[in-house]
Amino acid sequence: MYLPAHFEESNIDVLHDLIRQFSLGTMVTQGPNGLDANHIPFELDAERGEAGVLSGHVARANPVWNEVADGDEVLVIFKAGDAYISPNWYPSKHITHQQVPTWNYRVVHAHGRISVRDDERFVRGVVARLTRRHEASQPVPWKMTDSPRALIDGMLTAIVGLEVEITRLVGKSKLSQNKEAADIRGAGEALTASGRDLIGDAMLGLVRPDK
DSSP states (O other), X not given: OOOOGGGEEOOHHHHHHHHHHTOEEEEXXXXXXXEEEEEEEOEEXXXXXXXXXXEEEEETTOTHHHHOOTTOEEEEEEEEEEEEXXXXXXXXXXXXXXXXXXXXXXEEXXXXXXXXXXXXXXXXXXXXXXXXXXXXXXXXXXXXXXXXXXXXXXXXXXXXXXXXXXXXXXXXXXXSTTSXXXXXXXXXXXXXXXXXXXXXXXXXXXXXXXX
């Protein structure tokens, strides 16, 4: 990933937080048929390894778990929002007319080594933890025990667990840091006014007085 210094995000706590907030990762693998990409919700255990461990699962019918070997290198991409930026939102454009469109975004690239975990206990634990996390905001959170045990047991046999030991985290927050504060603020306010708060709030956070 092209990474100018002014867009680099190297704080591991920030990167871990983005992974937790935007946990649907795009896992890129190299198999016998070439490159493949699968979209998988991951759980992050930040306390394991040097940079954390990702856990998830795929359908048993998905060939990816047979096309990788334990220890193979993979890349998991987490996208934490994106937005088109119009030059008209920069105050300086109306003075100098020297601005052009761009696209802002925040991403985390987790490089790591994959392991296939085809065992029921591991898969049950991953599903339980993912369910608890993502159901927590519901008025009445769904639990695995809400369904008949036979149904859950059958579903668990139809999926295979995966672990990715993270070896390197690369973060990029492209939020117009190469612009003047007034331009960052103008674009951030335009985004939030149109409901695109993810990137708008992140941009405004760069120019608030307490930053």
